[in-house]
Amino acid sequence: MSINFKQIEDKLKTEAKKLLEGGKVSIVLAYGKGYDEKHPMPYVARKMSDVENMVFNEFCTANMARYLVRYPRGTKIAIAVKPADSRAVIQLIQEEKIKREDLVILGIPVYGMKNFKTGETIDSKTTCGRYNPVIYDTLLGEEVHGQPVVSPYDVLAEYEKMDKDARWAFWKKELDRCIRCYACRKACPMCYCDPCFIDQNKPKWGEKSPESHGNLMYHLTRFHHLAGRCVDCGECSRACPVDIPLYLFHKKVAKECEEMFGQAAGMKIEDKPALVNFRVDDSDKILE
Amino acid sequence: MKKTNFQDISDLAAQLMGKGTLVAPVKEVAGFNFREISDAKQVDLNFYNTLMSPKSAFFPHTEDFVRYDKNKFVLDAQCVELNLKPVFLFGVRPCDAKSFEIMDIHFSGTGAVDPYWKKRREATTIFGYAFDPNTPADGADFYSTLNIGAADPEGSDIFMMKKGDELLLQAVTPKGETLLSSLSSLVDASKDDEKYFDDTIAAGHSFKTRFTCVDEKVIAKKLEDIFLKTEFWEKISDACLSCGACTFVCPTCYCFDICDETLFSKGVRRRVWDACMFTDFTLEASGHNPRTKVYQRLRQKICHKYSFHVRKYGVISCVGCGRCTRNCPVNIDIFSIVDQALKE
Amino acid sequence: MCSNNPYIPMPVEIIKIIDEVDTHDIKSFRLKFLSKEDEAKFKYLPGQFSELSVYGKGESPIGIASSPTEEGYVEFTVQRAGTIQSGLVTAALHDMNEGAKIGLRGPLGNSWPIEFLEKKNIVVVGGGFAFTTLRSLINYMLHKDNRSRFGEITVIYGARTPGLLLYKDELAVWEKRDDIKTIITVDKGDETWKGREGFVPAVCKDVAPSPKNAVAVICGPPIMIKFTLPVFFDLGFSKENILTSLEMRMKCGIGKCGRCNVGYKYVCSDGPVFSLAELDELPRDF
Structure with a gap:
């Protein structure tokens, strides 16, 4: 079909x-x-x-x-x-x-x-x-059935082979290319903060220049703001004019969240976002 | 006129590197970009056009003004010197070469002179590079709409074009002439080459990209007339995400911010590209912001380029390179908006 | 790059800080150039502004409150302003003491059109904090060398409360002079207030300055401007003879950074002073 x-x-x-x-x-x-x-x-x-x-x-x-x-x-x-x-x-x-x-x-x-x-x-x-x-x-159409089941996390295979240092080096290299046009956050349905932390100056969280410090501050913070909230639509990565594979980080965090809290983002209206909902039986893995 | 074999471009590059700094197209992850060349083999002329515009050769994303220590007196702040070797900007497409002339009017031609733009501009020799007339125009381009030919040498010091497996180089300005005659890796071109060169320039004018030409004054006036037609502006900005992708890739967007960036006590005051699409672009200290809505910001962008600029400087601030269209995450096409406006 | 670079500030010392209002969020800073050359170069007219510069915080465009007839210093009145995204420089200035050294770029922008104002009757209307460059203009016109160049001078100045009036000592002096008519009003007085009460537009209507050979110079919060303008139209002032000063976020101050435009004009270099006739030509985008 x-x-x-x-x-x-x-x-x-x-x-x-x-x-x-x-x-x-x-x-x-x-x-x-x-x-x-x-x-x-x-x-x-x-x-x-x-x-x-x-x-x-x-x-x-x-x-x-x-x-x-x-x-x-x-x-x-x-x-x-x-x-x-x-x-x-x-x-x-x-x-x-x-x-x-x-x-x-x-x-x-x-x-x-x-x-x-x-x-x-x-x-x-x-x-x-x-x-x-x-x-x-x-x-609008028929439900799709019979397509091969693909895990959204399969594309992480290569990424997960990297050790901590290699990942750090990978992200530093990728994020160094960022031109700070903010297309990623503007394309993201979950990025609705007004103002975005990176646009604040009291305190100033990161610099405006497209250089390592500010780029890392912006992206790493944004990655974590989206922990347990990213629905993996891929808009950030497609919006990026310099093709930074932002989706890799989001997917990795989403996967960990799912494993830790047994809940994927945006699946049930009754759910509460994983990171704002405290449950006694929540995983303590993050603290280990 | 001189020429070289297309395969031997790295020899030419090496020679230029010996004379100063070479900035040329390099193939990167997301496309081609102008970069300072460290290895002559990096230079790659097999590109349609670069992802980022070459404006950063004169107007870099960040330009340092002053270094300071915030615990020391203002008197101890050090003004950052700009010591430039001669710069060779290699492989600039005709529409981009035109953009420099438009930016000149703003930065050094009227009012206060921007010393950084002027100094960088003076240090640079521009090698223009004709679009290949045998390659169809990219679907996003519209330079011919703005009366720019596919092979216009205007704005270049030396103009280059591809002829089969050869690269022809013709001096356009005295600056280019002096340089060209000193480049020993080149050989003299033939009469045939010269004819081909002239024919290609002429053919470049009949090469058409999208849209038909409209008088800039007509566009400027029309946009002024419909400035307050909020319904129109809201409609055309429905999709706009209000990100800065279009302005950052644009060869004629020049808005900037002046930022103090401090790490521990040491810092630098620098100018950094800014974008009229950002919410805080016009945010006043008091918290008042005249452009809080997306439509107000997109209207500003379009009117600035096609109306205010014409009124203030006599030219449209756009060269039809198509970068904004190509890089828009939601496929907004700037000239389609102008086209719609003309029909309003 | 250091000489004649319009982006590099000149060093100045804060020689005096005046706490202007009872809410303590508006202070005047008297600045003295650290270099004689800079001081000689800094020639300004009322209505111009400068970028006050604190390294590590940034720059803020502030109208010059002193008159060029005052020698030995330049004065700026600064409101501590800000949101989570703005107001770093004004906050830093307010935390400074006399003797601190900061940077200054300017003078920037056009000015009140002195030649145009000459031989005319001048009606100055100010509201609240926006009185700073008007004060510069008034002191300029009142100077003994200049007073005869201008006709009658009428000043209508209002603030929300008596404690929010700027330059109280000077206002008192002007009120006593007979070559200037000074009308001070507050929205609401207190126990000690003996002056007028009422909003600026109403007071203007009441005072009813004659439009004959007169120019109105009006600065204030948008709401005041909105209701004051019709009063002056009714009195018969033409749009050419009503002047105001616009405010926009400015950075470079020299028409390059592209953020302060209203239509095809840059407020920093084509303004900040515009006549209403000029503003009418521009799209309403401020």
Whole structure:
């Protein structure tokens, strides 16, 4: 079975029209035409006539959950989510940034998405290893079954072979390339702090220059701010103009969190984020 | 006119390295970038265009002004000297060479003169490099829309182009002429080469990238007229993440911050690239911020480049290199926005 | 790179600190150049500003509060301001003592258009902390060498409370002089306050300065400006004859760093002083 992108696009349009027409939502967060077919854009439909510009194809990698916190609380929003994106929505609900009742979730069961910059299939690398959204009100297509099960952590194999010193050297080298454009944090659905710690100057946590100190401070802190919260959508890594494989760190931390707390980010609305929820039987591994 | 075999570029590079600092395209993880060359073999002209623009040769991401010790008197602060060897900026595409002229107007042509830009500019000889007319334009480019040809020597001191497996080099300025005649690894070009050179420059003008040309004054006026049409600006910035990727890769974005960066007691006051897309760009000490919304910041960016700049300096502050489009995480295409604005 | 580099501050010493208001968050700093050459070079007019510079903290653009007719020092009135992201320099200055040495870059920006103001009646309207460069202008015009160059001078200055009025000693002196009409008002007085009460716009309406051959110079918080301007329009002042000074975040102060633009004008180098007629040409983005 392969994914019928055209069919998803048609269903997306039909649903969007229905929701806007019925006044059930005031905006639909989905995908629209970009400057060419390979470069679709995140898109906001506000009125019926906007729906015509919607598209869905294998290059629609953007995680629309990023935009949820941009609208005033209580705005009724329909949002198109791919598997990993749906987890971001759940995580944002857990963190009380948005309310479930304000959302209409349009789930997209999908695999075979491609990075629009490189054309490479992103499945094994930067999606959370799922083919079906975890949560949805309407599914735009058929649930995907029978695809090979890939662990999202398989890509860590090479990374985990490195010892502590090699990892430190690896990250120092990778993060040295950072130009501090902050595309990673801006693309991340979980990076909603205002202001971000790196933009504060009382106290000043890190320098603005793209040099080792500040780069390490920014990225390592951000990595840890996302511990137990990262849903592995891969947006940070795709957004990065200099291709820093940020996903490796996030995945590693996510894996450890999952092992320690028996809970992956954004899987159940009733969960509390692992690192803000104290349980007596929590693992003490981190202290050892 | 001179020439060399394309395979022997490293000889030319080595010779330039003997005369000063060579900055040339190098293949890196995410694409090509201009870097200071330490090994002549690193120079690689098999690129379409670089990821980052060559502006950092004159306007580096960080430029140190003063070194200080915060426990000592202000009098003990040391002004950082800029001692430059001659710099050879090698392999600059025509649109990027044009960007230097636009930046010149801002940094040294009007008002206060920026001493760092001026000094770095004076120390540098620019080797322009024509786009290969046989290679189709990258889908993101739109330099021809801004009247820049695929093989315009304008802005270069020496202009280079590929002819088969040879590289032709023609001096454009007296500075380039002097340098070119001193490069012994080159041989004289033939009459045929000269004709090819001129033909290619001419052909470069009929080479079309996206969009059609529009008079800059028309664009500037239109953007001014719709400045307060919030609905339009909100719509076009729906996708914008408000990150700084577009401004940092841009050859004509020049906004900067001046930062004091201290480690223990020692520190340096330096300028660091900044971006109008960042929330704190216009945050005043009092906490007031005139541009808190994404649409206000994207509007500023677009109007600055295509309207305010025309009004203030007479030229559009964009060369159509397509870097912002290529590197935008959400595929915002700056000239598509201008195009839409013209239809408003 | 050190000589004639517009980014390098000149060393100055804080020779006097004046605690201006009862909330103690606004202080005036009197600065003296450590080098005679720098002092000779620093020629300014009322309305200009400078970047005050504390190494390790940064720079902050502050309007010059002294008048060029005051010799031997330059004075700045600084409010301790800030959020979690801003206000490092003002905080550092407020923690300093007399004798401390800091940096100064300037003078920067345009100024109140002195030639344009000559032979005209001047109405100066100020609110709260924004009175600093107006004070510079008033002291400049009142100087014995300059007074005859200007017509009648009317000053309307208001603050929220009596304790928040700046330059109290000077205000008292101006009130006694007969070559300047000084009207001081507070939003709300206290037990000891014997002066006027009322908001600046209402007081302007009440005083009703004549627009004839007159220029209004208005600085204050946005809300004051918003309600004061219509009063002056009603009185018959034209947009060319109403001047104000804009505030934006500035860094370089010389029109290079690109952050303080309003439309195609940079506030730091094309301003900060603009007439309303000039502002009308610019997009509302401040």
